[in-house]
Structure formats: C-alpha cells, structure tokens
Amino acid sequence: xxxxxxxxxxxxxxxxxxxxxxxxxxxxxxxxxxxxxxxxxxxxxxxxxxxxxxxxxxxxxxxxxxxxxxxxxxxxxxxxxxxxxxxxxxxxxxxxxxxxxxxxxxxxxxxxxxxxxxxxxxxxxxxxxxxxxxxxxxxxxxxxxxxxxxxxxxxxxxxxxxxxxxxxxxxxxxxxxxxxxxxxxxxxxxxxxxxxxxxxxxxxxxxxxxxxxxxxxxxxxxxxxxxxxxxxxxxxxxxxxxxxxxxxxxxxxxxxxxxxxxxxxxxxxxxxxxxxxxxxxxxxxxxxxxxxxxxxxxxxxxxxxxxxxxxxxxxxxxxxxxxxxxxxxxxxxxxxxxxxxxxxxxxxxxxxxxxxxxxxxxxxxxxxxxxxxxxxxxxxxxxxxxxxxxxxxxxxxxxxxxxxxxxxxxxxxxxxx
Numbered sequence: 001x002x003x004x005x006x007x008x009x010x011x012x013x014x015x016x017x018x019x020x021x022x023x024x025x026x027x028x029x030x031x032x033x034x035x036x037x038x039x040x041x042x043x044x045x046x047x048x049x050x051x052x053x054x055x056x057x058x059x060x061x062x063x064x065x066x067x068x069x070x071x072x073x074x075x076x077x078x079x080x081x082x083x084x085x086x087x088x089x090x091x092x093x094x095x096x097x098x099x100x101x102x103x104x105x106x107x108x109x110x111x112x113x114x115x116x117x118x119x120x121x122x123x124x125x126x127x128x129x130x131x132x133x134x135x136x137x138x139x140x141x142x143x144x145x146x147x148x149x150x151x152x153x154x155x156x157x158x159x160x161x162x163x164x165x166x167x168x169x170x171x172x173x174x175x176x177x178x179x180x181x182x183x184x185x186x187x188x189x190x191x192x193x194x195x196x197x198x199x200x201x202x203x204x205x206x207x208x209x210x211x212x213x214x215x216x217x218x219x220x221x222x223x224x225x226x227x228x229x230x231x232x233x234x235x236x237x238x239x240x241x242x243x244x245x246x247x248x249x250x251x252x253x254x255x256x257x258x259x260x261x262x263x264x265x266x267x268x269x270x271x272x273x274x275x276x277x278x279x280x281x282x283x284x285x286x287x288x289x290x291x292x293x294x295x296x297x298x299x300x301x302x303x304x305x306x307x308x309x310x311x312x313x314x315x316x317x318x319x320x321x322x323x324x325x326x327x328x329x330x331x332x333x334x335x336x337x338x339x340x341x342x343x344x345x346x347x348x349x350x351x352x353x354x355x356x357x358x359x360x361x362x363x364x365x366x367x368x369x370x371x372x373x374x375x376x377x378x379x380x381x382x383x384x385x386x387x388x389x390x391x392x393x394x395x396x397x398x399x400x401x402x403x404x405x406x407x408x409x410x411x412x413x414x415x416x417x
Contacts, residue, residue, distance in 0.1 A: 040277060040279060040324065041279065041324055041325075041326070041396050041397055041398065042272060042278070042279055042280075042281070042324050042325045042326070043144075043279065043280050043281070043326055043327075043328060043392065043396060043397060044265075044268055044281045044282075044283070044312070044325065044326070044327045044328070045144070045171070045280065045281070045282045045283070045327075045328050045329075045330070046261070046283050046284075046285055046305065046308075046309070046327065046329040046330075047169065047282070047283070047285065047330065047331075048285055048288050048301075048305065048329055048330065048331040049124075049284055049285065049286040049287070049288060049289075049331070049332070050120070050286055050287055050288030050289035050290070050331070050332075051120070051123075051288055051290075051331055051332055051333045051334065051335060051347055051348070051351075052288045052301075052331035052334065052335075052351055052352075053288070053290060053294065053298060053334065053335040053345050053351075054331075054334040054335070054350070054351030054352045054369075054379075055070070055334065055337065055345075055369075055371070055379075056070075056073060056075060056090055056294075056298060057089075057090050057093070057302060057351075057352060058083070058087060058088075058089065058090075058107055058109065058352050058364075059075055059080055059087065059088050059089070059090060060086060060087055060368055060369065060371060061075070061077050061080055061086065061087070061088055062085065062086035062087075063086070063370065063371045063372070064371075064372060065337065065371025065374075066371055068371075069337045069338040069339065069371060070338075070339055071339065072339060072343050073295060073339045073343065073344075073345070075090065075091065079091045081093060081094060081097040083097075083100065083107075083364065084364075086368070087364065087368060090298075090299065090302050091299070092299045092300070092302045092303035092306070093302050093303070093305075093306040094306070095303075095306040095307045095309065095310035095311075096305075096306035096309070096310070096354075098310060099306075099309070099310055099313065099356055100362060100363070103358075103362040104313060104356055104358055104360065104362060105354065105355070105356050105360070105362055105363075106354070106355040106356070106360040106361050106362055106363065106365055106414055107352050107353075107354060107363070107364050107365060108352060108353040108354075108355065108365045108366055108383060108388055108412070108414070109352055109364060109365065109366045109367065109368050109369060109382055109383070110350045110351075110352075110366055110367060110368070110369040110379060110380070110381060110382025110383055111330075111350055111351060111352065111353045111366075111381070111382070111383045111384075111385050111388060112333070112334075112350035112351070112379075112381035112384070112385060113126060113132050113381065113384060113385055113386070114132060114381070114384075115132075115133065116333060116349040116378075116381070117333075118333065118346075118348070118349075119347075120332060123332040123333050124169075124170075124332040125170060126332075127171075127330065127332055127385060128142050128143065128169055128170035128171040129141070129142060129143060129170055129171075130143035130385075130386050130389055130403050131403075132386075132405075140170075141170075141173050141174050141175060142169065142170045142171035142172050142173045142174065143389050143393070143403075144160060144171045144172050144174075144280055145160070145171070145173045145174025145175070145177055145179065146174060147393045147397055147399040147400075147401075148160060148174055148177035148279070148280065148399075149174050149175055149176050149177050150399050150400045150402075151279075151397065151398070156277075157276050157277040158178040158179060158180045158278050159174075159177040159178050159179065159278065159279060159280065160174075160177065160178070160180075160278065160279075160280040160281075160282060161180055161181070161182055161268075161271070161276075161278050161280070161281050161282065162179065162180070162181045162182070162281075162282045162283075162284075163182045163264045163267050163268055163281060163282065163283050164181070164182075164183065164264055164282075164283055164284050165183040166284050168181060169282065169284070171282065172280065172282055182267065254269075254311045254312070254314040254315035254318065255311055256307075256308065256311040256312075256315075257303075257304055257307040257308055257311065259304045259307075259308065260285070261283060261285045261304050261305065261308045262304065262307065262308045262311065264283040264308075265283065265308045265311065265312040266311070266312070266315070268281045268283070268312065269315045269316055272316060272319075272321060272324075273315075273316070273319045273321065279397060280397075285301065285304065285305060287301050288301060288331060290335070290344050290345060291340065291342060291344040291345070291346060292340075292342035292343060292344040293342070293343055293344060294339075294343060294344040294345060295343070305329065309327050309329070309354075309356050312327065313325070313356060313357065313358075317358070322357065322358040323358055323359060325357050325358075326355060326356070326357040326359065326360060326392075326396055326415075327354070327355070327356040327357060328353065328354065328355050328356075328392065329353065329354035329356075330353045330354075330385075331351055333347060333348055333349055333350075333351060334348040334349055334350050334351030334352075334379060335347065335348040335351075336348040336377055337371055337374060337377060337378065338377060348379065349375075349378040349379055349380075349381065350369060350378075350379045350380065350382065351379075353385070353388055355392075355414055359396075359415055360414060360415055360416070361413055361414055361415055361416055365383075365412060365414065366382050366383045366412065367382045369382060383412060384405045384406065386403045386405035387405060387411075387412055388412070388414065389401070389403070390403065390405075391412060391413070391414040391415070392414065395414065395415050396414075396415060
C-alpha cells in the first residue's frame with residue numbers, strides 16, 4: 001500500500017511540534033541520499049511492559065517442574081512450536097518460529113540481574129539505566145542515551161526516536177544526545193495554513209492547553225506564525241520524501257498486523273527506508289502484567305509481538321536494508337514459576353530477551369532455566385542483562401560500555417562474526 005502523506009502526517013503519526021524542527025530539518029538531505037550510501041547500524045527496541053511470562057513464551061515443556069507448577073496454565077505439548085526436544089515456542093509465536101528457522105532470531109535465556117526487585121518501577125528503572133540498586137540508578141541517564149553520548153553526533157537526525165504516545169523512557173534520556181517522540185495523535189492535524197488565523201496558530205503552538213511547545217526566536221504572533229508555517233512546510237517536505245521512497249509500497253510479503261505495535265513497526269520501517277539516520281528507535285507494547293486470566297491475553301500479546309517483528313524484518317529486507325537492522329525485545333522481569341489462584345502469574349525474576357535480524361546469532365543462547373532449582377520460588381538468573389547490553393552497545397552500535405557488571409562465566413556472543 002502506498003504511503004499516504006496526509007495520513008502519515010495527520011492521522012497515523014505526527015511529530016509533536018516541539019520536536020519537529022530537529023526531526024524534519026534534514027528532509028532535503030535525506031532525499032538526496034541513496035539507500036546504498038547508508039550503512040549505519042540501527043537498533044529497534046521493543047519494551048514488553050508489565051513483566052512477560054517467559055516460561056509460557058519459551059516453554060521448557062520437558063522440565064518436570066513445568067507440569068508440577070503449571071496446572072491450568074500448562075500449554076499442551078502437541079500445540080507448541082518445537083525448538084528442540086525439550087523447549088518450544090508458545091503456539092501463537094508462529095512468526096517467531098519462522099524467523100528462527102530462517103536463522104534470524106536469537107533467544108537469550110534466563111536474563112536478569114542480582115537481587116531482583118518485583119516492583120515494576122524499580123525493575124524497569126534498573127533495565128533502563130543499567131544500574132543495579134543504589135542511588136546511581138536514580139541519578140543515571142539511560143543506557144541507550146549514554147551509548148549515544150559516547151558515540152557523538154552522527155547526523156542531523158535525532159539519535160533516538162520513541163514511536164508512540166507514551167512518555168519517553170529513561171533508557172533514551174541522555175546528557176547530550178537528541179531524543180524525540182513520534183506520536184499517534186487525534187488532536188493534531190496538519191492543515192493548509194494559508195487560511196489559518198494568527199490566534200489559531202498560537203493555540204496550535206501552545207498545544208491547546210496554554211503550555212508552549214514551540215520556541216521561536218521572537219515572541220510576537222507574527223514570528224510564531226512564521227515559525228509554525230515553516231515547521232509545517234518542513235514536515236510536508238519530509239512526508240514527500242517518505243512518499244517518494246515508498247512509492248513501491250510495503251513489500252507484499254510484509255503483512256503488518258492491524259495492532260498498535262504493528263503500526264509502530266511500520267512507521268519505523270517507513271523512516272528507515274526514507275533516509276532517516278537515527279540509530280535507535282524505541283516502541284512500547286504493554287499489557288504483560290498477567291495476574292489473572294493469563295492464557296488469552298498472553299497469547300494475543302505474543303502473536304502481536306512476533307507478527308510485528310516478522311513483518312518489519314520482511315519489509316526492510318525487501319528494501320535491501322536487512323544487514324543494518326536489529327530488533328531487541330525485553331521485559332522488566334519474568335513471572336513466578338508457580339501459577340496463582342486466578343489463572344495468572346505474579347511478578348518473578350529472570351526471563352528471555354529476543355534479538356532478531358539477519359546479523360544476529362540465531363538459536364537458544366545461554367543456559368535454559370531449571371524449573372526445579374529455584375530461589376524462593378523464582379528462576380535463577382543465567383545471564384546478567386548488562387552483558388546483553390554490552391554486546392549490543394559495542395558489537396552492534398559500535399559504542400563503548402562502562403558498566404561494571406561481573407563477567408559472564410562464559411562470554412556471550414549475540415551477533416554473527
């Protein structure tokens with residue numbers, strides 16, 4: 001389907017006016033860059049918010065502890081998508097199983113951190129900051145923000161883009177790097193400003209709530225109108241770039257699911273294919289806090305997750321960009337091994353991290369958690385999450401890593417040599 005400029009800017013996705021200048025000032029430059037001239041690596045992070053039940057995601061069906069601890073939540077073995085003779089995907093993850101078969105999916109098992117917290121806020125702050133405990137976590141910038149700070153400015157494009165309407169996560173906050181938000185908005189429509197009054201422009205610039213989102217050099221309404229008008233012209237120019245670079249449409253094999261995450265991954269693909277030099281894109285999929293009636297909601301979430309990643313990778317591969325892109329999926333913690341009395345699971349500890357792309361080391365990575373060797377009813381951590389971050393920051397993004405996590409007994413390798 002051909003990218004529609006009006007829908008992209010008005011209905012599907014729009015950039016908050018406060019971030020537009022830094023995001024769209026490169027429109028003409030992007031139009032002149034051939035796809036083959038862009039070789040920078042791109043990381044797309046999907047935050048699986050709420051605490052994903054890794055045990056029913058990558059299912060250790062041959063572990064005797066699975067049947068022991070999961071009575072109503074135990075998935076039938078004959079419905080699992082087998083990875084090997086003891087582990088299988090959740091039945092809803094057909095797209096993920098296809099990626100594994102194609103050699104494009106790495107599953108890092110048992111990822112966590114020492115002395116785990118079962119608080120959503122605390123655990124997410126730890127994952128975002130890569131600081132485990134203490135005041136450092138509260139004072140720290142995000143691990144991706146620090147990575148971009150150390151890498152230095154790469155282009156006129158933002159260093160990081162959150163695609164969604166959530167608040168920017170700590171992970172992409174930094175001292176020097178730029179992070180902007182591309183939101184799906186119903187109250188911001190790009191219009192023909194020739195017939196728009198000065199008062200309307202001022203109200204639009206203020207976001208309708210009286211809080212200024214724009215910072216023009218002068219304070220007069222005339223200057224503000226000129227600023228908004230130029231911003232909108234730049235946005236339209238950027239949309240033209242997106243349209244020209246996507247006139248062939250999304251690849252027929254890339255069938256994005258009609259879900260919020262699917263739409264966000266399609267938006268990221270459009271930007272990647274249209275010349276954006278942003279190294280990091282971030283999207284959030286929430287809903288994983290499955291304390292009750294877990295089976296139907298978890299099935300839906302995992303299908304959305306795996307289908308969106310598969311469609312995205314198919315799309316960028318059709319554009320010859322697959323070697324540049326890696327997708328990482330993580331959650332703040334896993335769930336308890338034993339189910340609760342509400343046919344759900346409570347907050348746990350370790351869980352799987354997913355890496356997808358043509359350059360990742362495909363297959364199961366790290367030791368499979370043992371469901372009979374538990375600590376206070378929880379899985380033991382097999383791999384410190386900061387070791388995963390180190391590999392992603394250094395090997396994929398080409399940055400530096402200054403965390404002081406203890407080394408893994410056996411160093412992990414997440415990407416093909």
